[in-house]
Amino acid sequence: MKREVLPEREIPPMGLLPVTARWSDGRLSIAGHDLGALAREWGTPLYVYDGETVRQELAALRQALAAAYPGLTEITYAAKAYFAPRFASKLAALGLGVDVVSLGELHVAQRAGFAPEKLHLHGNNKSAAELRAALELNLQAIVVDSLDELMFLESLARGAHVGAPVRRAPRIWLRITPGLTVDTHAYRQTGHHATKFGIPIAGGQAAEAIRYAQNSPYLNLVGLHTHLGSQIHEVGPYVEAIQMLYALARAENFTPEELSPGGGWHVRYTEDAPDTQLETWVQSVAAAVQAECQRDGNPLPRLILEPGRWLAARAGVALYTVGTCKTSGDGTRWVAVDGGMADNLRPALYSARYTAIVPERMEDVPTERVNLVGKFCESGDFLIENTLLPPVARGDLLALPVSGAYQLSMASNYNLAERPTVLWLKEDEIEVLQPREDILSAAWWNSE
Numbered sequence: 001m002k003r004e005v006l007p008e009r010e011i012p013p014m015g016l017l018p019v020t021a022r023w024s025d026g027r028l029s030i031a032g033h034d035l036g037a038l039a040r041e042w043g044t045p046l047y048v049y050d051g052e053t054v055r056q057e058l059a060a061l062r063q064a065l066a067a068a069y070p071g072l073t074e075i076t077y078a079a080k081a082y083f084a085p086r087f088a089s090k091l092a093a094l095g096l097g098v099d100v101v102s103l104g105e106l107h108v109a110q111r112a113g114f115a116p117e118k119l120h121l122h123g124n125n126k127s128a129a130e131l132r133a134a135l136e137l138n139l140q141a142i143v144v145d146s147l148d149e150l151m152f153l154e155s156l157a158r159g160a161h162v163g164a165p166v167r168r169a170p171r172i173w174l175r176i177t178p179g180l181t182v183d184t185h186a187y188r189q190t191g192h193h194a195t196k197f198g199i200p201i202a203g204g205q206a207a208e209a210i211r212y213a214q215n216s217p218y219l220n221l222v223g224l225h226t227h228l229g230s231q232i233h234e235v236g237p238y239v240e241a242i243q244m245l246y247a248l249a250r251a252e253n254f255t256p257e258e259l260s261p262g263g264g265w266h267v268r269y270t271e272d273a274p275d276t277q278l279e280t281w282v283q284s285v286a287a288a289v290q291a292e293c294q295r296d297g298n299p300l301p302r303l304i305l306e307p308g309r310w311l312a313a314r315a316g317v318a319l320y321t322v323g324t325c326k327t328s329g330d331g332t333r334w335v336a337v338d339g340g341m342a343d344n345l346r347p348a349l350y351s352a353r354y355t356a357i358v359p360e361r362m363e364d365v366p367t368e369r370v371n372l373v374g375k376f377c378e379s380g381d382f383l384i385e386n387t388l389l390p391p392v393a394r395g396d397l398l399a400l401p402v403s404g405a406y407q408l409s410m411a412s413n414y415n416l417a418e419r420p421t422v423l424w425l426k427e428d429e430i431e432v433l434q435p436r437e438d439i440l441s442a443a444w445w446n447s448e
């Protein structure tokens, strides 16, 4: 077993945990709830969300936006980050807008209490059913992703209006692809030339889309949008993208009433990750929009930010129980837990990195280099490849902070695993957001 000198880092890494995380006598609690006790009561894998962290992250974003931008603003949550119905209701109560990409997300948003004027429909291949639903509900905006979709939506809108006494052209944005590559994993880049997302500026498609939409009586073009990717920690590409959107609009004599540079601002999963502050992002984006409007002498558009990860990631913590610990033929040490890629695909999908902690022995120092893996039948089923852990053994509890976004929303039944219990924690209150799935009562059994 290899023992190493530790890199300098805070032990335990409290900055990665929810804001209500505390530890004493070696035990970690969130919102006053001891994680070991929760794991024993509810079983593992277990996910917990800290309500106060969601509230504080949103408050920080709202404050930064209000300080930096004198015009109208809106924050719309990217539902794909995590949108279980009970979680969605909490967000609706906080007055957020939401960006949805499917009928499922749309229906959950509606039931959770989001009004249609709070909803944007995104997606690179929206179905006729999704577009019709958006037309019928008159969503705040349908974010058109291609010239093909623009024509398709127009044909649906035209049909939808046949015989209607009042024609209400749908409010649309165009998702523009500026051709900018951001410094993040290739699978999280969405604004470069080779992406499947959006309408490229290069080659003139974006200009054509603006002209077409402006001339269509069945479409009401109100805004431009771009989304460069996720886990972005530099502001330069956002500023450049905003300048490109305005150059495009100017050339087509179009003045956007609404403008969104998307989401994508980064969250720290490890202590050595860059920590460019949220305010830096918001101020840069707001200043870039104001500079463009000043130059043209135009009123400020409503500025819409679309964070997903920023609002959900740090609030969530995943809890696992250690099972098999072993050494392979080459001397590699393996620690396996009772979850893995079925509840957290991010390491396999994006080589995402995490920091694991032992919530019942917080003072223990990470000294052992291991591969922390799941129980699923794939060699790529890592939670953390090549990491330092305190010594652990079968039965120990492990916690993975920053587990609130793009984990449960991508969870699967691989190996017929049951999706885990999810709890919402507040002081003196535990609410079940999702009960543990029961494979034997799942619909596909009962339909036989």
Ligand SMILES: Cc1ncc(COP(=O)(O)O)c(C=O)c1O
Binding pocket: 078, 080, 081, 099, 122, 227, 229, 230, 231, 262, 263, 264, 265, 306, 307, 308, 309, 310
């Ligand atoms: C269109 C759009 N907006 C916003 C987001 C949110 O990104 P993030 O969770 O990184 O803030 C996404 C996620 O990929 C997206 O596709």
